[in-house]
Amino acid sequence: MIFKNKISFFLSTFVVLFSFESISQDIHFSQFNETPQLLNPAATGVYNGYMRGIINYKNQWAAMGNAFNTTAASFDIPMFDYNERKAHLGMGLNFFNDQAGDSKMGITQVNLCIAGILPVSKESKFSVGLSLGGAQNKMNLSTLQWGTQYNGQGFDTNLNSGENTGTTAFWYADIGAGLYYEYSKGKKTLDRNEEKRLSIGVAYFHLNQPVLKFISVEQKLYSKYVVNIAGHFDKTGTKLSILPSAIVFMQGPNMEITAGCALRYRIKNGTKITGFYSETGLAIGVHYRVNDAVIPSVTFQMKDFSIGVSYDLNVSSYKQVSKLNGGAEISLKYHLMKGALFKQKNML
Numbered sequence: 001m002i003f004k005n006k007i008s009f010f011l012s013t014f015v016v017l018f019s020f021e022s023i024s025q026d027i028h029f030s031q032f033n034e035t036p037q038l039l040n041p042a043a044t045g046v047y048n049g050y051m052r053g054i055i056n057y058k059n060q061w062a063a064m065g066n067a068f069n070t071t072a073a074s075f076d077i078p079m080f081d082y083n084e085r086k087a088h089l090g091m092g093l094n095f096f097n098d099q100a101g102d103s104k105m106g107i108t109q110v111n112l113c114i115a116g117i118l119p120v121s122k123e124s125k126f127s128v129g130l131s132l133g134g135a136q137n138k139m140n141l142s143t144l145q146w147g148t149q150y151n152g153q154g155f156d157t158n159l160n161s162g163e164n165t166g167t168t169a170f171w172y173a174d175i176g177a178g179l180y181y182e183y184s185k186g187k188k189t190l191d192r193n194e195e196k197r198l199s200i201g202v203a204y205f206h207l208n209q210p211v212l213k214f215i216s217v218e219q220k221l222y223s224k225y226v227v228n229i230a231g232h233f234d235k236t237g238t239k240l241s242i243l244p245s246a247i248v249f250m251q252g253p254n255m256e257i258t259a260g261c262a263l264r265y266r267i268k269n270g271t272k273i274t275g276f277y278s279e280t281g282l283a284i285g286v287h288y289r290v291n292d293a294v295i296p297s298v299t300f301q302m303k304d305f306s307i308g309v310s311y312d313l314n315v316s317s318y319k320q321v322s323k324l325n326g327g328a329e330i331s332l333k334y335h336l337m338k339g340a341l342f343k344q345k346n347m348l
Contacts, residue, residue, distance in 0.1 A: 026205070026224055027070050027098045027107075028256065029056055030287065030295045030310050032247050034331040037074045037094040039228050039247065040201040041113040042129030042180035045078040045090015050336040052076055060312065060327030068327070072096035076113065090115035090127065105139035109174065123185045131176035131205070137212060138169035172210035178203030178226075194234040195241075201228045222252030239266040243283060260287025262297065279303075292316050293326045306333045 029035050034054055036043040053075045061067035076092025092113040099106035111133030119125040184197040205224040212219050230245040246259035262285025269279050283299040289312070297310035312326025 026249075026251060027072075027096060028249065029058055029070070029072070029331075030258070030289070030293075030312055030327070030329050031056065031297060031308050031331045032228065032258065033230055033245055034308055034333060035072060035074070037076060037092050037111065037113050037131070038072065038096070039226055040129065040178035040180055040203040041092075041111075041131035041176055042115050042127045042178035042203070043199075043201055044076045044092040044113040044115040044127075044129055045081075045088075046115065046117060046125065046127050046180060046182055046199075047078070047335070048084075048184075048338050050077065050338065052333070052335045054331060054333045056329070056331045058327055058329040061325075068098065068100045070096065070098040078117070081117075085119050085122070087116065087118045090117055090129070105137075107135055107137050109133055109135035111174070111176075115180070124181070124183050127180045127182075129178045129180065129203075131174075131178075133174045133176075134171060135174055135210075136169055136171050137214070139214070141168070168214060170213050172212070172221075173208065174205075174210060175207040176203060176205035177207065194236055195232055196234065197232040199228075199230050202226070222254075224249060224251040226250075240264065241266070241281075241283075243285065245287075256292075257290040258287050258295070260295070261285055262299070264299075304334055304336050306335070307331070308333075 027038075029038070032039060035056060036046075036054075054073065056070075056072040058070045059068070060070070072095065074092060074094035076090060079089040079091055081088040090113075092115075093111070094113065095108075095110050097106065097108045111131045113129060113131045115127045115129035117125055117127040178201060180199065180201040182197065182199040184195065186195045203226040205226065206221050207223065209220045209223060212221055226247065226249055228245070228247040230243075232241060232243055234241045241264040243262040243264055245261070247257075249256040262283040264281050264283035267280045267282060280302045281300075283297075283301075285297050285299075287295040287297070289295060293312040293314050293316070295310050295312050297308060299306060299308040308329075308331040310329045312329070314326035
């Protein structure tokens with residue numbers, strides 16, 4: 001029991017100290033392609049469809065005990081896109097919550113995103129986006145055990161810790177902006193559409209550099225730069241598609257690079273009415289987060305619904321403790337597509 005309490009104390013202390021050290025780092029998901037608004041507000045509404053809703057969940061560093069749990073949700077729609085060759089808007093709302101450790105130290109944030117979308121040709125479109133949001137950072141120190149509460153046999157929470165405990169929280173406003181480009185070209189066949197799509201985005205978050213305050217710790221939130229690229233290339237005459245993607249985060253002294261590829265198999269074609277946009281497919285891929293993790297993933301799509309599952313296999317120096325355990329992640333997406341005939345009508 002004494003050993004268990006010592007471990008609990010160590011983990012709680014580690015999480016608090018680690019959180020202070022990384023106070024200027026943002027959350028991230030391994031399935032980054034399923035968090036478009038968190039990557040770039042200019043990606044809001046940039047898709048062929050009526051609406052898109054996504055839910056994400058990640059449990060990271062389970063080997064530490066009560067470590068990091070992150071939940072996110074987003075919804076976005078294109079507006080006034082009656083003719084896809086004319087300028088229109090994208091509107092969206094996204095939410096995320098992240099908690100770590102026994103103190104449940106974390107952040108809750110809500111962002112409103114708007115994007116101006118300008119088609120420049122039949123295949124290409126540019127967009128510029130803005131994200132406006134508010135966040136609350138919070139933790140409860142009264143749930144932790146302190147060295148002054150150790151009585152020689154165990155931790156006695158009735159003893160005065162001598163610390164300024166309780167719940168501490170603060171709010172701040174947050175602003176982000178981004179640019180986005182998408183190239184998409186399809187080849188129509190009798191039973192389906194074959195697609196070649198490439199998107200590139202650049203975003204700048206925390207433009208206002210809000211000040212974070214926890215007890216005696218006060219620090220500006222570093223601005224964050226995000227560069228991402230993703231592709232979807234159907235192999236002509238086959239049921240296979242190649243889906244490469246990569247992302248770079250730069251925030252203060254920290255940099256994160258993740259790159260990889262998935263191979264998608266088309267299980268069932270869409271109907272002649274809706275073409276590619278209602279097909280069933282399975283994608284299996286692997287990404288690598290530099291100096292951190294290998295990330296295998298599986299995504300299953302059936303018509304307008306898809307589910308993605310991934311796992312971070314930790315390969316950093318922490319693997320001696322983690323034993324390759326990193327984080328499990330799941331994403332659920334509903335994407336109400338426009339049918340092929342609808343798209344052809346608008347292209348006339």
